[in-house]
Each structure stands twice: as C-alpha cells, then as structure tokens.
Amino acid sequence: MQIKEFSFDLPSELIAQEPLANRSDSRLMVLDHGNRKLEHKRFTDIVDYLEPGDCLVVNNTKVLPARLLGERPHTHGKVEILLLQRLDADRWEVLAKPGKKAREGDRVLFGGGLLEAVVEEVKEDGNRIVRFSYEGIFEQVLDRLGEMPLPPYIQKRLEDKERYQTVYAKHEGSAAAPTAGLHFTRELLEEVEAKGVEVAHVTLHVGLGTFRPVKVQNVLEHEMHAEMYRVDQEAADKINRCKRQGHRLVAVGTTSARTLESVADKDGLVEAKSGWTDIFIYPGYRFKTVDALVTNFHLPESSLMLLVSALAGRDFIMEAYQEAIRQRYRFFSFGDAMLIHDFERKAATSACAQGED
Template identity: 60%
Template sequence: MKKKDFYYDLPEELIAQHPSEKRSESRLMVLDKETGEIEHKVFKDIIDYFHEGDCLVLNNTRVIPARLFGEKAKTGGKIEFLLLKRIDKCKWETLVKPGKKAKIGQKVIFGDGKLKGEIVDNTESGGRIIKFDYEGIFEEILDELGEMPLPPYITEKLEDKERYQTVYSKKEGSAAAPTAGLHFTHELLERIKSKGVKVEYITLHVGLGTFRPVKEENIEDHPMHSEYFEVTEETANTINEVKEKGGKVFAVGTTTTRTLESIGTDEGKVVPQSGWTDIFIYPGYKFKIIDKQITNFHLPESTLIMLVSALADRENVLKAYDIAVQERYRFFSLGDAMLIK
C-alpha cells in the first residue's frame, strides 16, 4: 500500500492545543467497523458500549520529564536532549538539537552542574548516546531539571503537567503519553467495573518513534521503532478467560493494541512476557486478541492511522475522519476520542 492512501486534509486550527476542561467530557465518535456507521457522543457515554464479561485493557506507563536543556562545557552553547531509551544506570539513547555539532566526546552541563553528561556514541537513527554523571537519585534530578516532552504540534504551554498523564499512570519510562487513556477518570473506571467489566493493565513505554513520519512511499518498507513492554500473568489470564467466555477485549490506544497483538498466539491466547516489540500493523493484518479499540484522531500518513485502518477498514476510517473535520472534532494527542466497535 502507498503512504498517500492514508492522507486526509486537516485544518491546523483543529489540532488541539490544550485538553478538554474535564477528561471525560471530550467528544467521542463511535465507528462501527463492519458497517461504517457513525455516532456522535461524549466520552463518558462509552460505558454504554460495554457489557458484563468484557475486558478493558489500559497502558499504565507514565511520561518522564524527558526534555533536558544544557550547555556545552567549553563554549556555553545551548544544547537540548530528548531522552528516548535507558540503556543502563547512566546511559541513555537520546535525540539532540542541534545535532550537527553534537560530537562524540562533547561534555554538557545541566542545571548549574547538578547533572553532567558526555556524548559517547551515535545511533543508527541519527541520535546520540549520552552518559550522565550525578550524585543522588537520577529520577529526582530529572524531575527537577527536565520538562514534559509535548509533541511538536502542541505549541501552547500545558498549565497542568498531570493533564499529559493518565489518571492510572504508574510505571515511569515513556517519552510520550498513551493519549487515548487521557479521557478516563477514576470515577468512570469504577462505573465500568461496576458493570461487570474486567479492567486490566499492561505497560508499554512509548518512544518518540511513534510520531516519526513514514518516509517510504510503500508503507511495507517503513522501519518500525521498538518499544519495551510488560504483560503480567494475571493480566494475560484475565484476558484469556474473557475471550474463552465470549467477552470482548477493548484496547485503549495503539500502544495497548500493539502490545497485545505482539504477544498473541494464532489461537487467540495472550502469553505473559516482557520484552521489545516493533510490530507494524497496517491493512491486511489479522487481529488475534483485540475486538474493539478506543483511540484518538491521528496524523495523516502516520503508522497510527494505518493501524486503525487495519482494524476498521481504510475507507471507513478516512470517511470518519472527513466527518470529524466537518463536525470540528479536536485532533491528535490532546484532542477528542474515537471508539472503533
């Protein structure tokens, strides 16, 4: 398939710059993946689409303040690092700006010397490996010096950093939020549970590769990034039991979908494990585990719109996106939601 097959026109003013006033009050488009039928709802109405015996699976990763601003040790020149992946106690894979002058051996000072670093290697994708030197607990230093790494299309300042975290975020490690989960509140989750729905959690630490544009014209040639995930035995057993009894599995977000489909067997079973996944889901893919998906509205020609097109049919998705534009839905990370049922 061609990259252009997943293009749609989006007016810039529909890119959400701030979250809805209340998490569960964002708009919800409901798309029937079989018929293409569309309903317009409010997110809290999603409870009406669950039945007793279903399972809701969410990603409990937590975004770290992964953007660090430093100065070159010799010249005082400004340099910015975006932490992508922890290699060991002191080393991280990063993106650097400006990258051309970020040479191996370059020493950097952060926060008046509270944190120091040295670029020790390059990565195949054009990033840098930095080795940090510090006293104390790295996470506490990062929390003090780092900033939340909002996507580049969000240009306004986020007043409350917790609005870029899900209410159930727990395990730190993401460079970006699993944004489909931003619409849930504790109250809504409790109401869903009271309906007899199993609520389970997986972990997938979101890398910025999620937002990397597809450059290859043939999408099959696109090299997918890898991300770390964990699925416990308890979660796997619950999902398997739900499926055996005929319940439906609702995946919250493309991250949860990719995790479950990575570890699903051809027999439709989930195998508990942890590791790295670089699964790329696009039309033609046969889903093994998930039945329904809660997601946001994604960038044109992105791997994310390709994934939802695999679940709901490309023509259905593009038609729904055109209607979302006409109806002035809010797009991308801080925008409105879609349920693919």
C-alpha cells in the first residue's frame, strides 16, 4: 500500500484560515459508506443522525499555549520553542526553530526574562530537552507568554485562544487541538443529550506527530508517535452500556477513535485505564468498537487520511474529498466536518436490539 494513493490536490483558498463566528455554522458532509451515498448538510443537522441510546465520545484534552517566542540573551537572536511533552516539573521535550540557535547549553529568554530555558540535550530526531526557570506557577507564566500552536498552514493570527479549544476541554496536555470537536457548542451538546444520546469524555493528549505527513512510501513502514490517553470509569460505563444495548458508538475525531480502539477488547467493550498508545489505523484494520466518526477534512498523505479510509474505504473517501473540493468545503483545522456512518449497519443493530432477525 503506497502513501501516494492517499494524495489529492487542494486549492490553497480552501484551507480555512480562521474559525467561523459561530462554531456550529460549519457544513457537514454525511457519508453513508454502506450505500456509498453522500449528503450535504449543516453541522447542526448531526442531531438528526443520532439515535436515543447512541454514545457520542469526545476528547476533553486541552491545548497548551505551547508556542513561545524568545531570544538569546546576548545576541538577541530570535528563537521559537514549541512544547511537545512534559518530562517532569520543569523539563520539557520541545521543537526549537531555528535549531542552530538552540544548541546544548544555550539559554533562551521569554517575556524579557519572566521565563528562561536552558537546552540540556539535542536528541537524534532534532528535538530538544530544555529546563525552564521562572517565578511562580509555570502554567500561569505559560498562559501569559504562550501562544496557541496553530498549524503552519494557518497564516492568520488567532485573536481568541478559546477558539482553538473545544467547549468541553478540561485536561491540559495537547500540542494541537482535537479539531473535530471544535464544531460543537454547549447548546448543541445539550440538544444531543436531550435526544437520549449519552456523551462520554475520554482524554488523549494530541502530539504533533498525529498530523504530520507519512514520510515513507510504503504505508506499513510508518511509525506513529506515542500519545498519552485516559479513560475513566464513568466513560467506560457509558460506552459499555451503549455497546451491550446494541446502540452505536460515535467517535468525535480521530483522537477519540484511536483512544477507543486502543482500549477495546474483541467484543468492543472497554475498561477504565490510562497509558500510552501508538496505534496506527490504516485500510484493512477492523474496528472493534467505533461505529461512526465525526471528523474534519485532513491533509493529504497523513495518518488521518489512512484512518478515515480504513473506516469508509479508500475509494469512497477519495471520491468524497473530490466532491468536497467541487462544493468548496473548508479544509483542515478550522474547516468543515464530515460524518462517516453506515445506515445499513445502524438499521441492523436496531433490529437486533429489538429481537428481530
């Protein structure tokens, strides 16, 4: 399986540069992959595709304002640092740009000295290990000095940090947003729950590796970066009740889907646990617990394209993307959304739950 099979040409003007004024005003392409049928809707119409007893699973990770702009104290050379992973209280693995200004032993100051980083190690992959020093509480200093780590294809400055957070974001730790969840407002979630759909919260701290293009030609040679996840008992109970009663599990975003597939057993049931996952889902993978997926339109040749192709089929996904381009959908983090489901599977599940053949 070659990664070039998951490539497409996207006009640059279709890359969304800023969020819509209202989160739920985005468009929604509905893919019924059982019948190979496409529909064009608004995101608020998603309620019509959910049924009482279904479980909507969201990722409640919170994005750190992880982009820090600093300078070297003597030369005043500009250095940008992006926080990737906390190693202990004051040590982080980071990306530094330009790397030549962040060698071992180098110091970088932020906010005129409110925060200082010393490079302790340069890793083989080019990432740095730095130790921070500061007065007070690190999270408060970071909130004051840090910027949201928007993807490089977004050129416009984000004025409101909260627009790169989901409305249910709770646990800080991500270097990027679980963007499928950005479409939900609190009011829309209340409407979903009023219909009898349960909402379960899981956590997966999103690393930048999730969004990077696959750099090997043979898909099977790609290695995913590990990311930390947590599924608590309340979420596990909701998910398992849904599955045992024959209803559908609808993952909001590929990060929620990867979390669920990482903890599910062969019967699609999950247990409360936490850990690290590097699960790689590509065509040929058989989903154990995820029945439907809410997702955005992804970068070509990315692991995310492979995941959605595993659920709906590569040919159907590529057809849907070409239709999205023709219909001028907005792509990537601040873009429009897609619901991938199988109407026939839904109908069969409902019949089974009612005791029919």
